[in-house]
Amino acid sequence: MKIHVPARSKAAALVFQKRHPHMDVEFHFETQSLFSLLSTIIHSNADYAIVCHDDVFLPVGFVSSAVALVERLNRTWPNWGLCGNAGILPFLVGGAATRTIRYVADPHGGINYQGTTFPAITIDGNTMLLNLRAMRSRGVTMPQLPGFQLYDAFLAVATISAGLAVLVAPELACYHSSSGSQIDFDRVRSDRVFGEAFGKVVANLSLPTLNGDVRVPFEAEGYFSKIDIYERSLAVACVGRPLPSVAILIRTQFKRKELLRRALQTATAFAAASAHVEVEIWVVTDSTEAAPSFVAQHAKILECPVTATGDNRALLLLAAIEAISSDYFWVLDDDDWLFPNSANIVGSIVNIASDRSIVFVGVSQFDEAAAEATPYDKPNKEIRYFPPTVWCTALNGINSIPINGQIISRTLLQYVDRELFARIVYFEDFALQLFAITQPRCNVYVLDQLCGGISIRRDGQSITAKDRTIWERSMAELAATFAQRNEMPGLFASAARAGALDRDGAGGVGRSLSSSESRLIKLYRTQKRVTQKIIDRFRRL
Amino acid sequence: MLQNNSTIAIQCVYGPDDVRHIETVLIPSLASATHRHVTLNVICYAGVGAPKLVSVIESVAVNNVEPHWTVPQGFGACHNFLFQKTKPDPFFILINPDCIAVDHSIDNLIRTYTDTPRAGIVEGRQWPYDHPKEYDLQSHETPWASGAYCLVGSTPFEQAGGFDERYFLYNEDVDLSWRFWLGGWSVLFEPGAPVVHFSGQRHYRSDIVSREGYYSIRNFIYISYKFFGDRGLKRALELVSASEDKALAAQVIVAARSLIEGTKPLSYQPHPQVKIHGINRFHDVR
Numbered sequence: 001m002k003i004h005v006p007a008r009s010k011a012a013a014l015v016f017q018k019r020h021p022h023m024d025v026e027f028h029f030e031t032q033s034l035f036s037l038l039s040t041i042i043h044s045n046a047d048y049a050i051v052c053h054d055d056v057f058l059p060v061g062f063v064s065s066a067v068a069l070v071e072r073l074n075r076t077w078p079n080w081g082l083c084g085n086a087g088i089l090p091f092l093v094g095g096a097a098t099r100t101i102r103y104v105a106d107p108h109g110g111i112n113y114q115g116t117t118f119p120a121i122t123i124d125g126n127t128m129l130l131n132l133r134a135m136r137s138r139g140v141t142m143p144q145l146p147g148f149q150l151y152d153a154f155l156a157v158a159t160i161s162a163g164l165a166v167l168v169a170p171e172l173a174c175y176h177s178s179s180g181s182q183i184d185f186d187r188v189r190s191d192r193v194f195g196e197a198f199g200k201v202v203a204n205l206s207l208p209t210l211n212g213d214v215r216v217p218f219e220a221e222g223y224f225s226k227i228d229i230y231e232r233s234l235a236v237a238c239v240g241r242p243l244p245s246v247a248i249l250i251r252t253q254f255k256r257k258e259l260l261r262r263a264l265q266t267a268t269a270f271a272a273a274s275a276h277v278e279v280e281i282w283v284v285t286d287s288t289e290a291a292p293s294f295v296a297q298h299a300k301i302l303e304c305p306v307t308a309t310g311d312n313r314a315l316l317l318l319a320a321i322e323a324i325s326s327d328y329f330w331v332l333d334d335d336d337w338l339f340p341n342s343a344n345i346v347g348s349i350v351n352i353a354s355d356r357s358i359v360f361v362g363v364s365q366f367d368e369a370a371a372e373a374t375p376y377d378k379p380n381k382e383i384r385y386f387p388p389t390v391w392c393t394a395l396n397g398i399n400s401i402p403i404n405g406q407i408i409s410r411t412l413l414q415y416v417d418r419e420l421f422a423r424i425v426y427f428e429d430f431a432l433q434l435f436a437i438t439q440p441r442c443n444v445y446v447l448d449q450l451c452g453g454i455s456i457r458r459d460g461q462s463i464t465a466k467d468r469t470i471w472e473r474s475m476a477e478l479a480a481t482f483a484q485r486n487e488m489p490g491l492f493a494s495a496a497r498a499g500a501l502d503r504d505g506a507g508g509v510g511r512s513l514s515s516s517e518s519r520l521i522k523l524y525r526t527q528k529r530v531t532q533k534i535i536d537r538f539r540r541l
Numbered sequence: 542m543l544q545n546n547s548t549i550a551i552q553c554v555y556g557p558d559d560v561r562h563i564e565t566v567l568i569p570s571l572a573s574a575t576h577r578h579v580t581l582n583v584i585c586y587a588g589v590g591a592p593k594l595v596s597v598i599e600s601v602a603v604n605n606v607e608p609h610w611t612v613p614q615g616f617g618a619c620h621n622f623l624f625q626k627t628k629p630d631p632f633f634i635l636i637n638p639d640c641i642a643v644d645h646s647i648d649n650l651i652r653t654y655t656d657t658p659r660a661g662i663v664e665g666r667q668w669p670y671d672h673p674k675e676y677d678l679q680s681h682e683t684p685w686a687s688g689a690y691c692l693v694g695s696t697p698f699e700q701a702g703g704f705d706e707r708y709f710l711y712n713e714d715v716d717l718s719w720r721f722w723l724g725g726w727s728v729l730f731e732p733g734a735p736v737v738h739f740s741g742q743r744h745y746r747s748d749i750v751s752r753e754g755y756y757s758i759r760n761f762i763y764i765s766y767k768f769f770g771d772r773g774l775k776r777a778l779e780l781v782s783a784s785e786d787k788a789l790a791a792q793v794i795v796a797a798r799s800l801i802e803g804t805k806p807l808s809y810q811p812h813p814q815v816k817i818h819g820i821n822r823f824h825d826v827r
Contacts, residue, residue, distance in 0.1 A: 203749050203750070204748050204749055205748055205749065205750065206748050217788055218750055218786070218788050218789050218792065219792075220755070220792040220793075220795075220796060223750065223755070224752060228749060262737075265566060265570065265641050265737070266641075266737070268565055268566050269562055269566045269641060269739075271565075272561035272562040272565050272566055273561070273562060297569060339739050339744075340562075340639075340739055341739050341740075341744045342744070362743075364743075366669065376643050376668045376735040376737070377735075380668070380669055382669075382742075385743070449743070449744070450742075450743040450744065453669065536827075
């Protein structure tokens, strides 16, 4: 496979050659525009090519890795068009809930992830692998623009727009000795010509790159036929990949029939709006009561008689996971519901996720004063959003993601300690998270969009119970179990530091609130609600 | 007069991506939203060659009305076409393709309609995100009704000439409501007729201009001119020009002027329900 290097000078070319003997390199001298050069390379006769800067240091064996990468991508990402070693993702990943993936070391820093291929919106041009055959067949075209900035972002956008995936893969990792020119980048990104060129293709008003965001001016003509780069980059990456199965499990004892019906209808709506996955809805129960007739219209029924007395919700969950053969599990209680607005994105993320993955999504609590018989009786009010970006605080002992905010792969759930589930009643959602995220090679994907609703009513719910004995007993079991395990001990300590200090613009983890801060906020919210009610009453008079 | 066992007409304009939801969620929900039989008159805004809908529910029959256009048509144009083709009487119901009807909700819309003399439109309440606009607690009168889920009287609809198709998307429901008020028909809000409609709130994005974000602002300028003449146009342009996104505002204004060209405003008739409080604020907030 040929490596194309736009060399700034003969001297730079000699240095590159000395660093990389035995590599098939074609140097391009006196290049005035990397846009034109890429255009020339795309329309050459080769099937694949690498394009890299003259100041990268490729590791020994790089070319054979790249060849193996081509074979792997053709097999597992059959719709790929372009691959880099650093880029911006259409979702968030990892403890820092970041959009940026770097499999490159440079003066800015080192790698920030391991071993996983991700679909990207834009990539960095220091080292790129091009699927020239696919690009030619789909008509990937570069604009005629000058210079050496933003060519990589344009190539990525053109590739996605042509229907091919842009990826970031670890096999292209290297060292890049230049930190780039932020001044040059800033000059170009504020040049209207470049923004307008992007604006011919994307509907997004801002295009993120590793050097900074490029503002894309709004142009009304043909606007609604342009692509949303976030959705499209995911959709094209899913093409040709197998469809994973997702089991939505709704736990119920049939005591709250109308709420169960709402859960089922919204889960069905979610399934209808999903893409790139196969969704199955299950109603899981330990009740001996017959299921209401409406259940069968939406879901399969799994009866799991559990012999333990008392609240069996934790064991019921385990029994369901063992009985249902699905790639992913998403658990709702029968008074929860789903929002289908982001269903296609959720499905796409599950599709591209690695086989040991957990996807965290946003959920909100809603104050529902209505009786259970009529869940739509009165307007409800959103009272608290649980951002999935703070999932890492689980390693500080904070249960910040409700159960319907987690979609967990079966491969991670096999590590669940069954004995613990026999001892706990509550915090089974927390236990699932901790078992999953403390496994080696667990990948965490984060979609910070509202996907689930949680009903908070005046009574009849464990979460509002005044007597916390069962909660505290469950936490004692949980703390003891995890303290005595020894899988990723360093992870807990580093997460505490990350939770306290880190926040980046791409969606980092914020500091957790102390209990007194939480109490103050709760008091403020209660007073605000009461004051608003008084104002509303006066308005009606 | 509607008999208890009459079939009622529901109109739904859908896109190719809505088919699965309509067949697996909306149609079954319609069966329990009313005890009557339903004819669901549907049309795809995308035009000829669009996928057809099927119902497996006995009490809900689907009537796929064939479009004749090849470029996407707007909300008003599609519903006007459905109305002309199916001639529902004495009323019809509009429902968006992404809705889920709640038990007895349609019957409650019908009851409010039949109990109120000269009712023109009866709007249902949206869940989980309610339109927080004013309505009279006694009479249920409200300035305007959302076209996402409402019952419309066939006589006033025909007299008014249907939806104004110039809007394409958004604000045509406000326009229709105001013309009903000016024509002596009332517009009502029925909180006892909820519908599940997942829209708005947290799902708005700041990095993209949505169809709602563009068309509703353009149409705000048009509706201000149509009902309040040059005075209304001047005020609307001032408000839109003062908005944060100057590039969007400038282009929306150009598009609105193009829309207004060749039209004349209605003769100004003051009416307490026909009012503008701000950009797309046609009501007091409840």
